[in-house]
Amino acid sequence: MKKKASPSPARDLPFEIFTWSQVRDEVKAPGNREDDSDRVLVLTGNVVMPYDLGLDFHQGIFAQDDDDEPPFTGLIVRGNLTVEGCVLNWENDFGPFLQVHGNLVAKRIAIGGARIHVTGDLTTEDLVAVYNHGSVSVGGNLKARTLASHYSFKVAGAVDAHRYLGQDSKVFAVAGGVEDVKDPYEGKGVFVPSVVRDGRVDLEKVRARLAAGKPVARDAFTSIREAFRQLVAKKIAEPDKVKSLTLEDKGLTSLPEELFLFRKLEKLNLRRNNLRTLPEELGQLTELRELDLRSNGLLELPESIGELKKLRVLDLEANCLWRLPESLAGCVELRRVNLVNNPYAYVRWAFGSWRKVQLMFDFPEVLTRLPKLEVLTFEGTPLRTLPTRRFDSTTLSKATVLRSLVTHVDPELHGQLQVDVERSREKAAAYIGYWFKPETVRLESFYDAKADRYDFAEVLALLALLLRINIPTAAPYEESLEKFRVQSESIARHLDWDGDKPRHVHALFGALRDAMGLLGEPYPGDALIAGLRDVFAARAG
Template identity: 70%
Template sequence: MKTPLLPVAPPRLSMRLEGLEGKTRGFWSYAWHGEQLELHHGKAGTDGKRESRTFASTEEAGAFVRKQVTARVAKGAWSSDLAFESTTWAQVKDSVQVPGNSEEDEDRVLVLSGDIVVPHGLWLDFRRGIFALDDPDASPFVGLIVRGNLTVEGCLFNGENDFGPFLQVHGNLVATSIAIGGSRLRVTGDVMTGDLVAVYNHGSVSVGGALVARTVASEYTLQVEGPVDAWCYRGRGSKVFAVSAGVEASDDPYDAKGVFVPAVVADERVLLDKARNLLSAGKPISRPVFTSVRDAFRQLVSKKMAEPDKVKSLTLEGKGLTSLPDDLFQFRRLEKLNLRSNELRTLPEALGQLTELRELDVRSNGLRTLPESIGALKKLRVLDLESNCLWRLPDSLAECVELRTVNLVNNPYSYVWRAFGGWSRVQLMWDFPEVLTRLPKLEVVTFEGTPLRTLPRRRFDSTSLRTVTVRKSLVTEVDPDLHSQLTVSVEDSAGKAAAYIGYWFRSEYVRLESFHDAKSGQYDFTEVIALLRLLLRINIPTAAPYDTALENFRKGSENIVWDLNWHGSNARHVHALFTALRDALGPLGEPDPGNALVAGLRDVFAVHAGG
């Protein structure tokens, strides 16, 4: 599928803009003659000021014009060639096909008749640009109706997430880009645009015909009655899929970073707000050429793909992989596979096809689980799982009868919240995986920084076992007879338990947006309480007598308060948060009545709670 080509408007040799500058209506115009510009600007109704500027080249003069027009439109100016009419909401409301926004009958609606060309961007924000009011006491303009086709030679932009004037087009819409939030857009015909960004879920986009775009990035569903041709990202860390004539190529996904520029991608997500702002400034948000997951992999291993049976070792370290393409499993004779430092959260069941594999390195990925098919790797000798988020090992691992070395240091690694996508989803490896005791040739196992509470209830079958090391865990008791094959450090368990508080109970993870919806004004402390529940489970009973744990909670609380209320206007949010945390200690403390950590935390949280 090729990216759609958008018609490019030729540069305009002249233009006149007008708009409100404060309470005064002003104008600005230019006439472009090669390297020379004739400029005219001033207050409406006056002769204004004229000046001539000469540039080093025609291109430099054109760049100046484009920059000036973009900046002035952003400040509220518009082309004086646009012949707006005005009517009331009462007169047109029966014909408007957008969701209501509590409009009043006396509110005003702008109307443009015929096929309209806007020679710059078009802003859809209340009391701004074409919707600005000469008289602040007059009824507001709540929308724009175009009775014909509309072409916008720039970005169709709305900066508010909760609301915005509606736009209804009784024909087709062509725009260089579309970047909206709370505005409601209805086009009865087709829409053709470059990048389309729709932020949040209070706005709406409804297209009666076809939608052709370079990319579509939206957190809510666009209603399109005709076919769609675009690369579509549907929000919240999803993949990007090419859609052609309404059919999605679900078997060939794209990572966000393969379609969008780095400036708008973070943690596998497209930052829609940032993308909207870049489009409004006329800057690109999508790459010149898109690369699918499959194509990215092929580029990495293009030479090796010619003769896959000859490949014995493959290194894909630090390539930003979020999934493994099917092509990888053509290397059936692969013996060493290095996937270190990517962003893999799971491995596909197809991994079991690599039956010649001797060494598998998936260190530093944020993996949560291993596939059951790993048991098919009968020749596997080295399994490096360091710095992931594994909370269990599959029973099928016992079938890896040649396995010698298993590295489970730092599970979970630093970004456990990101790997699971929320504290309420986090799972930790509390119990020693007894499947390891059934490996017949195991020699070395290393646990460090893994919150194990229990040790195996059986001895290891391997007669080749050299070292099984457990450090910085939550283990407090060791059976000297049963666990004689293990080296376990119990003296650092309390310190490690308390350290998790310092890692996670901090402003980085307890941000205002994590518990307060600015749009509705409602609080939701589900995630924060899930974090508190997890930290209590780690520290009870491991960290008794809790002096360090309470001190870490106190420091964390102060850090969170400072970050939430550094400018002094969020005291109510601080009070609400710590009141919720204090109250949550009741049900969270029920399994451990009279626990000193729970009692001490009530005092820590009460310092910042309301009432």
């Protein structure tokens, strides 16, 4: 049955029309709650469209001659599809599906809630996917100059593109499916200025420009490292004149080697990057007075930091430091040290696994040996212990330990410290809410769907960490047990949101219940262990 004429330029194509019930088994694109009577357009053979292909309901090829007729819900191309214009979908929440049984080649692709499934390769200049209700699935390779998306793609083959995944992420070059995480780009280094604001790429504006046939990407891309090298090129002739340098929010995972040419630097701002470690070359910057390392996910400092004899201010807030090197005592001019929020919220991401996470439970005694220390701040750091010696500094004016796990203070030994022990129990229980939640205990974190196999190692490592934090600080554990009950309910609800997957809930909480024997061995007779057995058993089935 041929489709009647429509207002789309594609009206002359030899469409066939089938009901959803007739093609349901053929369709691989995710469903949109189609009714059996909904209609699907089908083209057989290789198709070339020398114009845009719209993927919005009731428009273009999906326009209805009669509003009382069932709607068109998708297009199947049983062959290769070439679109010389833009594959375009304006509606963010939904849209018809496009299924191509061969390869899809399009000049541009700009979609929202539409669903695209390509059996072969997908090739385009620029691809933007707005919001998160749509989907793109590719059975072969995906090749694009730029790929900007609020949601991830399923690609069986290799991806080749400069990829931006929305929000505050950077752009990364992906070649052969391998992402170059060491050489990121800022949005402004890849996309035209009109679609970048405050460091973010506005995907709605990208879609509008692609729909209008306007460029969204620069002629040449500049990575953060290359931009730094260009900056260096202007100053390298006289590096000793550079006293201050800001590399804030540059997506750096390592420091450019050119940085260490500036031996006269006095102030270095590396705030809000992704630096897990720092090179020993840092010790070459011996003129540094201020070093800002806030919000990096740092795991440790290099031993060479002790070479910074003139350092006065060290900002380590919002990292994941679990110890400080003894060499820090060499920073004899250090006045201010900020250790607020270590670890920060992204602790698991920073370490790469709950099995690798380490926390700063012990007070770094090296801080007591800084002769000119004036201000020291711990807040939200899970210290269990306080120093075993007094501070050497005679100029210490403020030293605070707030929202920690400390439960005892020696008034004589710790008279220089302001310690809040009243909130320690509350803080210990709070970690349960931070980490034992649906976002971290996800189905894919413990279940391999292809192998139909469970692996609870990550979840059990998280539980062991929470036990170590709460025992004995949170005793007698009423608040901790209530947190575990509430969070367990939330996790179970997310795992079985549609009521069809109770076995995953039973398996998870059965494993947690059974693990309490081994995990409880370091805490014989502890009430939290006994209470948790009951909490987990209630959901183990």
